[in-house]
Each structure stands twice: as structure tokens, then as C-alpha cells.
Amino acid sequence: MTNQISKMSRNIELxxxxxxxxxxRCMTTKDIExxxxxxxxxxxxxxxxxxxxxxxxxxxxNAVVLDPITRTILSIASPISYDLTGFNxxxxxxxxTNDIVIEEMIEGVSIQLFYDFRNKKWELSTRNSVYGxxxxxxxxxxxxKTYREMLFDAIEVTDNTIExxxxxxxxxxxxxxxxxxxxxxxxLVFNKISPRLYYVGCYRxxxxxxxxxxxxHSCHEIPVFPSGIVNxxxxxxxxxxxxxxxxxxxxxxxxxDVYPMGIGxxxxxxxxxxxxxHPKYKELQELRGIHPNILYQYLCLRKISKITEFVTxxxxxxxxxxxxxxxYENLVKAIHQGYHDYYVGKTExxxxxxxxxxxxxxxxxxxxxxxxxxxKIIVRRKTVRxxxxxxxxxxxxxxxxxxxxxxxxxx
Numbered sequence: 413m414t415n416q417i418s419k420m421s422r423n424i425e426l427x428x429x430x431x432x433x434x435x436x437r438c439m440t441t442k443d444i445e446x447x448x449x450x451x452x453x454x455x456x457x458x459x460x461x462x463x464x465x466x467x468x469x470x471x472x473x474n475a476v477v478l479d480p481i482t483r484t485i486l487s488i489a490s491p492i493s494y495d496l497t498g499f500n501x502x503x504x505x506x507x508x509t510n511d512i513v514i515e516e517m518i519e520g521v522s523i524q525l526f527y528d529f530r531n532k533k534w535e536l537s538t539r540n541s542v543y544g545x546x547x548x549x550x551x552x553x554x555x556x557k558t559y560r561e562m563l564f565d566a567i568e569v570t571d572n573t574i575e576x577x578x579x580x581x582x583x584x585x586x587x588x589x590x591x592x593x594x595x596x597x598x599x600l601v602f603n604k605i606s607p608r609l610y611y612v613g614c615y616r617x618x619x620x621x622x623x624x625x626x627x628x629h630s631c632h633e634i635p636v637f638p639s640g641i642v643n644x645x646x647x648x649x650x651x652x653x654x655x656x657x658x659x660x661x662x663x664x665x666x667x668x669d670v671y672p673m674g675i676g677x678x679x680x681x682x683x684x685x686x687x688x689x690h691p692k693y694k695e696l697q698e699l700r701g702i703h704p705n706i707l708y709q710y711l712c713l714r715k716i717s718k719i720t721e722f723v724t725x726x727x728x729x730x731x732x733x734x735x736x737x738x739x740y741e742n743l744v745k746a747i748h749q750g751y752h753d754y755y756v757g758k759t760e761x762x763x764x765x766x767x768x769x770x771x772x773x774x775x776x777x778x779x780x781x782x783x784x785x786x787x788k789i790i791v792r793r794k795t796v797r798x799x800x801x802x803x804x805x806x807x808x809x810x811x812x813x814x815x816x817x818x819x820x821x822x823x
Contacts, residue, residue, distance in 0.1 A: 422682075423619055424625070425622060425625040426469075426626060427624075428478060428483045429483055435458060437462065438458045439470065440456070440458075442454070442457070444541065447543075447545075449533075453479070454477070454483075455478070455541075456476040457474065457540075460493075465497045465501060470492075471491040471492040471684075472488070474488070475522075475524065475537060477537050484623055484624065487535075487537045487542075488524070488588055488615050489537075490685065491682070491683050491685070493686060493687050494684060494686050495686070496657075499656070499677060500656060502679070502684060503679060505653075505654070505655045508650075508654065513630065513678045513680055514650060514677055515646065515647050516647075516648075516676070517645075517672055518592040520592040520593050520595075521559060521592070522539065522591070522592060523559065523591050524536070525574065525591065526588040526589070527586075529585075536574065547597070557595070559598075563609070565595060566594070567609060579641045582636055583636070584616075586616065587615060588617060590613045590614060592612055593608075594610070601673075601693060601696045609643065610642065610644065610645060611637060611643070611644060612631050613628065613683060614629050614636070615627065648663055656677065656686070672690060673693050674687055674693060675688050676688075696725055700726065706729075711808050711809055712805045714805075715804075719733060741797075743808070744793060744797045744800055746767060747767055747774075747796050750764075750768070751775065754768075754771060755771070755775055770811075773799070774791060774799050778791070778795065778799065779791055
């Protein structure tokens with residue numbers, strides 16, 4: 413099986429059976445069974461970190477959903493993006509044609525909508541699942557919306573069926589459509605107040621009746637949806653062939669109050685892309701972090717004294733972080749009260765084992781040494797807080813998640 417692909421190819425016949433055997437070094441396979449419908453799927457994904465710049469065909473195996481029996485493609489995402497070396501190899505500097513479009517990067521989760529002919533329903537797929545009945549970020553005691561629920565919010569569907577969306581009437585059942593989903597509960601770097609859905613392209617499937625013969629079609633070609641149903645990425649014009657480095661520098665140096673996540677160079681005929689992330693976005697992304705547990709992230713930021721800076725850039729977390737601070741102080745209060753009852757009041761009250769360990773640490777490593785050197789520290793709440801501040805975020809998270817300290821709507 414060849415690993416080459418013409419940079420202007422429109423139709424490509426994917427040899428799925430051979431790919432599963434040939435690309436074991438970089439491809440993962442995942443068996444999925446839909447809990448509600450009982451339908452089974454096989455998902456294929458190639459690892460971007462293992463691919464070489466000239467691994468062209470493997471890049472097409474990105475969130476590919478198959479019928480596990482017939483190995484027929486049901487859904488396929490856009491090809492895995494290239495770095496500059498790989499993209500420049502296919503589309504050299506200063507030799508671009510009208511096939512290349514420069515577009516803004518859209519922040520969000522990539523989803524595909526495809527028609528499953530086996531149960532005659534439109535379905536949703538992400539990079540790792542079919543149906544999208546899961547979420548990435550977690551909040552204490554609050555049930556996060558699944559990606560499927562976020563999609564329904566974005567398309568304003570209330571009966572939880574994709575078929576109820578007004579956009580379905582414009583979609584071809586023989587195509588798989590690509591979207592970027594934005595939702596406030598997905599905790600993006602940019603503060604999104606309301607859900608939004610961007611259409612970015614599609615694959616035409618089984619062209620000419622040939623199984624797994626596909627072709628890519630960008631959102632910037634023939635319009636699919638009337639105005640107002642979905643959003644489209646902005647594009648940037650250019651007058652003549654250019655250097656990718658110079659064009660990137662030019663576009664990212666524009667001093668707008670609102671800057672994009674970055675820019676993408678797209679081949680209209682293949683869906684191949686090269687992305688450049690905006691430096692300002694990178695800075696905010698590093699501050700924002702990607703840990704799925706928001707409380708743990710708060711503790712990490714607190715450890716390095718970055719809370720104030722964080723809520724300045726991400727004010728949507730201010731109220732949540734205030735609740736986390738209350739939770740933190742409740743823990744300090746509990747340890748202090750336990751210390752006073754056990755070591756000062758000498759009461760017989762039972763003390764939680766995880767809390768007692770830290771009470772003992774304070775008593776033996778702070779209080780007793782102070783008696784020996786004549787300074788005699790009185791263990792006040794500040795003493796306990798200073799001690800807790802020295803603990804690793806993971807240790808504090810474990811303490812906060814203990815049943816004894818769970819508070820309504822906080823943890």
C-alpha cells in the first residue's frame with residue numbers, strides 16, 4: 413500500500429483492511445458498542461506524535477468510524493495536521509495556488525455528524541467516541557454536560573435528537589460533516605458566553621458506489637448551510653504566492669483587540685492543514701492548563717501564587733474559585749479544630765484518620781520543636797494554613813475529597 417498522496421487529489425480510496433495491518437506502529441483501534449442502540453463500531457486513530465512528515469495516508473485515519481463487520485467507513489474527520497516541514501513538502505513556499513486558503517483557527521472540540529444507514533439515524537462522533545456521551549472537565553459534585561448535550565445546546569434542540577435540528581435538511585446522508593463545538597462548560601481559553609457551532613468541511617463517502625472511496629470538501633467552497641444556521645471560520649486574503657513564515661508573522665502581528673487562536677493553511681482539495689497558534693493564546697493556554705479536574709487546577713495555581721493573575725484573564729472562574737477558597741478554609745478550620753480538641757482540650761472525640769496525620773505533623777514538627785528552642789508557637793489557624801500551604805496539590809485534593817469535608821455545591 414502506497415504512503416504517497418497527490419497534493420491535488422480529490423478522490424482517495426482508503427484500503428482500511430490493509431491499513432489496520434500496516435500501520436500498527438502508529439494506529440490504535442477501539443471497539444465501541446452504543447449503550448442505547450446496541451450498534452457496534454470500530455474506531456481508528458493514528459498518533460500524530462509518531463507520524464513522520466511524509467506519512468500522508470496514515471494522517472487520513474483520524475477519528476475514522478467503521479462498521480466492524482463490513483469495514484465500511486461511516487465517519488471520518490479531517491486529516492491530522494502537518495508541521496511546517498511536512499506541509500511545505502506538499503505545498504512549497506512561494507508556489508501556492510488557489511487550492512490554498514488561509515483561515516483562522518477555531519477553539520473548541522472537533523465533532524463529526526454522520527448518517528448511520530444501519531439504524532437510519534444521524535449520529536455524532538468525536539476523536540475517541542461515538543455518541544459523545546461524556547465530558548472532559550470535571551467539577552466537584554456538579555454533573556458536567558456531555559459533548560452531546562453541548563451540541564444540543566448549540567443547535568437549540570430540546571428533544572435530544574439530531575434529526576430535529578433545522579440544519580439536517582441541508583445535509584447529504586452520503587457525507588460526513590465536520591464541526592467545531594464551543595460551549596461555556598467545555599472550559600476554553602477564550603470565554604464563550606453562549607454555545608456556538610462552526611462548520612469547517614466534510615467528506616463525501618463511497619463515491620461512484622466504491623466502498624471507502626472518499627473526497628474532501630472545505631466549508632469555503634460550495635455553501636452547505638444558509639446564513640444564520642452555523643458559523644464559518646474567517647479567511648485571510650493574499651495576492652500572490654508567499655512564504656509561510658512571513659505570512660504567519662504578518663497575520664499574527666495585527667494588533668486587534670480580539671485575536672484568533674491562530675491561523676491555519678488549508679488545502680481545499682485534500683483537507684491537509686498546517687496550524688500556527690497565536691503566541692498570546694499559548695500564554696493563556698499555559699496559564700489556563702488542561703487538567704480535567706478544575707479543583708486540582710485551582711490548587712496548582714494557588715501553590716505558585718497565580719490565582720489573581722488567572723482570574724484576571726479568566727473572570728468566568730472568579731465565583732467558582734471563591735467557592736474553592738471557602739472549601740480550602742473549611743479544611744484549615746477542620747484541622748485546627750481537631751488539633752485544639754485533641755492536643756489542647758484532650759477530648760475523646762474521634763478524629764478522621766487523614767486529618768489526624770496532619771494534626772500530628774503540626775504537633776511534632778512545629779509545636780514541640782518550638783518548645784525546645786524556647787519560642788513556643790501557639791497553634792492558631794494561621795499556623796495550620798501555613799502548614800497546609802506547604803502540601804502538594806494532590807495531597808490537598810485528597811483531603812478535600814474526603815467525605816467529612818464535602819459541602820453542598822462545592823465538593
